[in-house]
Amino acid sequence: xxxxxxxxxxxxxxxxxxxxxxxxxxxxxxxxxxxxxxxxxxxxxxxxxxxxxxxxxxxxxxxxxxxxxxxxxxxxxxxxxxxxxxxxxxxxxxxxxxxxxxxxxxxxxxxxxxxxxxxxxxxxxxx
Numbered sequence: 001x002x003x004x005x006x007x008x009x010x011x012x013x014x015x016x017x018x019x020x021x022x023x024x025x026x027x028x029x030x031x032x033x034x035x036x037x038x039x040x041x042x043x044x045x046x047x048x049x050x051x052x053x054x055x056x057x058x059x060x061x062x063x064x065x066x067x068x069x070x071x072x073x074x075x076x077x078x079x080x081x082x083x084x085x086x087x088x089x090x091x092x093x094x095x096x097x098x099x100x101x102x103x104x105x106x107x108x109x110x111x112x113x114x115x116x117x118x119x120x121x122x123x124x125x126x127x
Contacts (some may be wrong), residue, residue: 006017009035011038012036012039012041012042013041013045013046013049013125014049015032016033016035016036016037016041016046016060016104017046017050017053017055018055018057019032019033019036019051019062020033020059020061020062021054021055021058021059022058023061023122023123023124028040033062033063033066034068037066037069038068043069043070043073046059047059047073047077051080055075056080056084057084057124058080059077060070060077060078060080060081060089063077064077064078068086069092081126088115091114092115094113095111095114095115099111
């Protein structure tokens with residue numbers, strides 16, 4: 001049987017995204033974010049990774065006020081966050097309508113994914 005090749009260690013952008021992928025990064029992670037931002041960063045790759053892994057809300061939260069982040073990147077993340085928030089509100093409105101229809105039909109229902117889970121886990125519908 002062939003050996004499975006070792007995974008490559010994460011690059012700067014992957015490490016930065018991992019550090020940002022928390023609602024409240026601790027002091028060590030905030031320091032590491034600063035250290036990574038002090039060096040070169042492929043901003044396009046970072047944003048693509050965040051989009052792929054659905055982590056743009058957390059990336060935005062961690063980098064929105066960092067002066068090391070180029071203004072155009074902060075602006076793009078801010079716009080995406082606004083669009084994401086509007087999308088989530090639309091989904092929540094649809095869910096509320098479905099729950100009302102189910103209740104009217106006498107069918108009990110309890111959502112356990114999506115915006116409900118996000119609110120409980122992260123304290124934010126858009127997270």
